[in-house]
Amino acid sequence: MxxxxxxxxxxxxxxxxxxxxxxxxxxxxxxxxxxxxxxxxxxxxxxxxxxxxxxxxxxxxxxxxxxxxxxxxxxxxxxxxxxxxxxxxxxxxxxxxxxxxxxxxxxxxxxxxxxxxxxxxxxxxxxxKAIEDEIRRCVDEQGEVLDSASPELASVRRDIRINAGRAREKLESLIRSSSVQKMLQDALITQRNDRYVIPVKAEYRSHFGGIVHDQSGSGATMFIEPEAVVQMNNKLRELTLKEQQEIERILRKLTEAVGExxxxxxxxxxxxxxxxxxxxxxxxAHSMMATLPAVNDEGKLLLRRARHPLIDQKNVVPIDIELGDDYSAIIVTGPNTGGKTVSLKTIGLLSLMAMSGLFVPADEGSVLCVFDGIYADIGDEQSIEQSLSTFSSHMTNLISMLGQVTSRSLVLLDEVGAGTDPAEGSALAIAILEHLHRIGCRMIATTHYSELKAYAYNREGIINASMEFDVATLRPTYRLLVGVPGRSNAFAIAERLGLPKSIIEHARGEVSEDELKVDTMIASLEQDRRTAESERKLAERLRLDVEKLQQQIADERAKFQEQKAKLMDEAREQARLSVAKAKREAEDIIAELRQLAQDEGASVKEHKLIEARKKLEDAIPAPAERASRAAAGGKAVKIEPGDEVKVLSLGGQRGHVVELSGNQEAVVQLGIMKMKVALADLDPVRQQASAKTKQQAQATVVKRSRDENIRTELDLRGTTLDEAILEVDRFLDEAFLSNLGQVYVIHGKGTGALRTGIQEFLRRHKHVKSYRIGSFGEGGAGVTVAELH
Structure with a gap:
């Protein structure tokens, strides 16, 4: 790099x-x-x-x-x-x-x-952690070795405190004496060389025995250790040395554990x-409001609303740029202070950031390339070496990079060919750009030369661009416009600033007619682009409004359907409970009748009991399957004699059709008895198909076991923990009876409270052998997988 x-x-x-x-x-x-x-x-x-x-x-x-x-x-x-x-x-x-x-x-x-x-x-x-705990047992936050580090250290420090107390008591009794107080500079006890001393006036030095350890700077005070406490201080010194030895032993032991x-x-x-x-x-990335870019090594670059990361986010103007597909080079023209240099630096710096593993301050969907080298010759550099001219400095940089650029490089040139005669400079700039274009590198160059507009227009793989300028306010907008060459705004600016019109007209006369036509064409293109941009923004706003409205309608419809289904379910459940209660009472009455018939030797016809039970079953609200059939117009599935069927009103009891009785009923054999049943109340177990139909369906028929309705997963999202526990318990019983080895409980991620409660219940459940969090393909932390006995 x-x-x-x-x-x-x-x-x-x-x-x-x-x-x-x-x-x-x-x-x-x-x-x-x-x-x-x-x-x-x-x-x-x-x-x-x-x-x-x-x-x-x-x-x-x-x-x-x-x-x-x-x-x-x-x-x-x-x-x-x-x-x-x-x-x-x-x-x-x-x-x-x-x-x-x-x-x-x-x-x-x-x-x-x-x-x-x-x-x-x-x-x-x-x-x-064992080392950590041992260190914390021995050392506190202030870096002091604790008494708890060892019994020996605790004992030594206890002896030090006792002996120090005795020495201070002796000295305090001495300085409280009225005869001694007049000889003291201050009635206090201090330390010198870790030994207790008292400050004595120099003239009373001979009145005290003991040892002089220090004196004040003026010589007026002598710090004397009285003979009465010399032995005590000696003992303290011995204990202190013993303390230091024990501390060193403890520190060496801890250091050895760390060193290993x-x-x-x-x-x-x-x-x-x-x-x-x-x-x-x-x-x-968070502080820059940056996003994750896609990367490639194919020379493709796409920046959406890219912002220079070193410019205040409140002031920076985003740019959009694409490079590497239809064109590999961009020639940017426009006035000074229009933002050309900032655009170059933005592209280069964001490429370097992506290659460093950094997010870039641009919108989602931005794409950056991993280049083998990024080369920049930025014109606003003010560090010219060895008193070279501006042109010489640029040429030195260009010559250095031309020998290193490859087809996988990015080249950024600011004011290429500037600093010399315009005619020679533009010709040299075209030659340099042509050489780099032949190499096949990705290139963005800025220039003032109008000749480069025509060069870019005539070359495949090169496109013009410009920095937008608002003539009305005489200010640049700093927006990069790819596909539109820049035009001179000198006449418009001069006129707005008040230059006499005669002078401006004379100046226009000095410009060739072809150049004026080109300028007029560019102005027209800019106007068309602004109009198209405005209409595009309006269309985008309308599209967003429509999408928002559609989403609101969809949400309201879903909410309505959900409320409708909930009300229907509540009504069905209430009716079912009422009828079930009545059915239980009727069953009790029927049982009493049977018992009465047996006791009195009478006979009650069995088919009448069945008919009475059927009337009760008919009073039960239709389940979702029957309700949907009724909603479809009550059309019964085609049934023929010999078909095996389920009688829905009898709880799905199976039988077979003996004969059809008209268009609405059929005679069904149920065990040892026959009864007439409405066709709408029958659900065929398997339909009789013609030989041709069977042959066509053989390739697509999938055989199912009798346990086809057994669930292997339970979705509990949106439920409370108490509701979930009841559902899990019922679900595990069903799975156990169906000989399932593994089931999935879906509880979602959320706060984790539902997952924790469910896993605690699974841990104690008799049917659960083990459980685990779902793997990557099973739902991750939102699913618990239970292995059953």
């Missing part, structure tokens, strides 16, 4: 923004090493990782990087058996905890989103740095 192009296109400023988005120094270090890749697979993997991080942040929020620092230096010293200080050990404990929390965060997000790249990245992370795992922990540090770097890319 051309280093000068990276600097010219301000790629380093994007890297600075990325580094600032990192949560740790580890991530910043990775960000600062980022470099565009020329390999399509690498770029696709980088973008996929950024996309996974963006989706994880959108679902779960920012990953927990708190407490994680770069502990590699401490790990290296531990590996070399150098003793770590308490603060360093505590940082390592914090790192171990942070590593575990990050791994848990990614695992949780992966259950709902499927994040293969981030999961693979975190998989090698180790969890040395230093290599693994160092690997964890690097992995977390990469994870922070990927998350920083996602965070940068």
């Amino acid at each position: 051309n280093a000068k192009a990276l600097h010219t296109l301000e790629y380093d400023k994007i890297i600075q923004k990325l580094a600032a988005a990192a949560a740790t120094s580890l991530g910043r270090e990775e960000a600062e090493k980022l470099y565009p890749s020329q390999e399509l697979r690498v770029v696709e993997r980088r973008l996929a990782a950024t996309d996974e991080a963006a989706r994880a942040i959108a679902l779960k929020g920012s990953p927990p990087f708190g407490g994680i620092t770069d502990v590699r230096a401490s790990l290296y010293r531990a590996k070399l058996q150098g003793m770590l200080q308490p603060a360093e050990l505590f940082e390592i404990a914090q790192f171990i905890m942070g590593s575990r929390r990050l791994n848990k965060f990614i695992s949780s997000a992966d259950e709902e989103l499927t994040l293969p790249l981030l999961t693979d990245l975190c998989e090698p992370l180790t969890d040395f 795992r230093a290599d693994l922990l160092t690997g964890d540090v690097e992995l977390i740095g990469q994870l922070d770097f990927i998350v920083a890319k996602a965070s940068l």
